[in-house]
Amino acid sequence: MKRLSRILLFSALAGMMALAVGCGDGATGGNTDAEDEEFAFANSGAYKPFSFDEGGAIVGFDVDIANEIAERIGRTPVMNSPVPFDTLIQGLKAGKYDALVASHGITAEREEQVDFTRPYYRSGPQIFVQTGTTDIAGPDDLDGKKLGVLKASTYLDLAATLTGEGNLVTYDSDVVALQDLTTGRVDAVITDKLVGLVARNESGLEIEAVGDVLMADEMGIAVQEGNSELLAEINQALEDMIADGTYEEISMRWFDESILGE
Amino acid sequence: MAFVTVIQEHFWGFLKATGMTLQLTAVSLVLAVVIGLIFAFLKISDNRAGILIANGYIGITRGFPLIVQLMFLYFGISEIILLSSFWAGSLALAFHAGGYVAEIFRGAIQNVDRGQTEAARSLGMSRGKAMRLIILPQAFRRAIPPLGNQFIIGLKDSSLVAYLGVPDLYSNAMTAAAANYQPFETYLVAGMYYLVLVVIFTRVVNKLETRLTPHRQEAAR
16 A cells, blocks of 8 residues: 555656646747747637627627738737636736737836837727716716726726725626616716727617717737837838728728727 | 527537537546546555645645636746646646545545455455455445536536636627627526536436446336
8 A cells, every 4th residue: 555655646746747748738829939920819809899709700800900910910810819808918928929909008007017019099988877867977977876897997997086996896898887787787887988889889778978088098909028029010010001091991890980099 | 589599699609619618627527537536545545745745735726716726827827837728727627626526535435344445355455456446446436426516516617717718608608798788698598508518417427326336226227
């Protein structure tokens, strides 16, 4: 028995090591070497119309932009999606992807973690309420109201200042947040203006936008900190596609207007 | 009615995702049984280091929430080794279930009457042989019902890997709900897929149990 247990102990340790080593081969994406010709990008797949499921495939504005970039920098696009939005930056830092083309607002906080390209579209946080709501006409009316907002989004802090931390309800997906608006669990939802309007138009949700956008958000594509080579390549690709009209063509596909905002 | 539409519209998506869920569950449970057996033996061995390691392992895997183990394997050790989301998920599920499986096996082995070992030994069998030929077959039979239970839990636990971006059933429900604006119906459909899998699984386990238990086999006839 003593010998048996010793053999088992060794085989347990050896087995775990073998497993750990063997599984390394299965890793996908993430390689930042430009030589392997892959452009691994990621998005949440739950942010219609930027990235969403259509008949089993993730499509949208962000996907089209990412594919266009890949083509222009001469790499094969490899999409990682759906990835929950709040794990995207973590995953980029861990080297799982080359870039996040996932509608990240450029903020000082995020810029400490990753490097951003030039803005690739502009939008802003918009207050949405249930149709027929009379007591909310603008941001000043939100004090003390239950406010729905996307987890790990730039709107979280903004929402907290408007209503107080305790009144926040956080969601994994904007669409679920807007849906919950119609149940009355939240009094208002702050989400991207474009996302909200598309959701309302497509789903027939009984919601409406109140007031102007609360601030102008610039959305950037994120790469790993210090990856200046890829950053420059993507920036060049963006400039080129804006200059030759490809950007506008992609934007028209999803919004019937250019959302570059310049 | 919206419910039926969701089933129809997302049929292929959910079917593909079911394949992923089954793959994850199968890989993780096979690994969990191997891991569980190894640590069960370590724990009942008379090797003090082995017992210490087994207790440490079981304590950690049963003590940490599964989501923490998932995040650790996927993000926490990415500096050392870059696991794909599938393997990070499968391994975390396996490590997690392995702790429980180890305890199931240990309990089953220790539950076999001491007299069995003594009788086998008195017939001249070595300890290893007695374990292999006399104790383990009986222990395995006893382990089937709690193992089946653990497997069902493992199947449903696998839904957490959606947070690593593995395109499993739950992840499919998340994206589908975000696209069709019908979260209630969509999650209900996902739940039904899990339910069907669990029912099928329960039947298989019951069959296996009957087959391995002679007197119940009689009763079943």
